[in-house]
Amino acid sequence: MAVPALTPRNTPPRSLPLREARTRLSQLVAMAELTDTVTVVTRDGDSRPVAAIVPVGVARTAAQAGADADRLAEVTAGWSRRLEAQREQSARRHAAELRAVTAALAEVWAELDRRFPPGTDPALTRLRAAHADLLAG
Numbered sequence: 001m002a003v004p005a006l007t008p009r010n011t012p013p014r015s016l017p018l019r020e021a022r023t024r025l026s027q028l029v030a031m032a033e034l035t036d037t038v039t040v041v042t043r044d045g046d047s048r049p050v051a052a053i054v055p056v057g058v059a060r061t062a063a064q065a066g067a068d069a070d071r072l073a074e075v076t077a078g079w080s081r082r083l084e085a086q087r088e089q090s091a092r093r094h095a096a097e098l099r100a101v102t103a104a105l106a107e108v109w110a111e112l113d114r115r116f117p118p119g120t121d122p123a124l125t126r127l128r129a130a131h132a133d134l135l136a137g
Contacts, residue, residue: 013038013052017045021053028053105134 014037021028021041031037032055041051060068116124 013040015040015042015047015049017042018050019044025053102134 016024016028016039018041021039028037028039032039032053036055036058038055038058039053040049041053042048043050112124118128119125
């Protein structure tokens with residue numbers, strides 16, 4: 001298939017009534033082949049499209065479209081499984097890190113309680129109050 005040299009890629013499709021398309025069919029097919037031009041065919045006197053003359057590379061059969069949709073669903077399902085596995089692995093890692101931090105925090109508070117019994121240091125009392133939810137766990 002020839003590479004279009006003169007037609008910009010984003011040109012809107014041209015629209016022709018069926019009578020004119022029938023008269024110029026050879027020309028429209030050549031334009032589709034050489035310049036990737038899409039021509040929309042309408043009924044005479046009605047502006048609604050009923051058919052199109054498109055380059056062969058653009059035309060897709062129902063079987064090809066179905067195969068593409070099946071392949072896309074297969075790839076999407078594969079990525080979904082991979083993402084779910086990564087989410088689970090991340091959740092396990094996060095839970096392990098949280099347990100380690102909680103254990104370290106418990107050790108720090110135990111040492112602070114040993115050095116400064118509760119109620120003896122106003123700054124520690126405020127800190128205990130601010131972090132009561134962390135200390136309860």
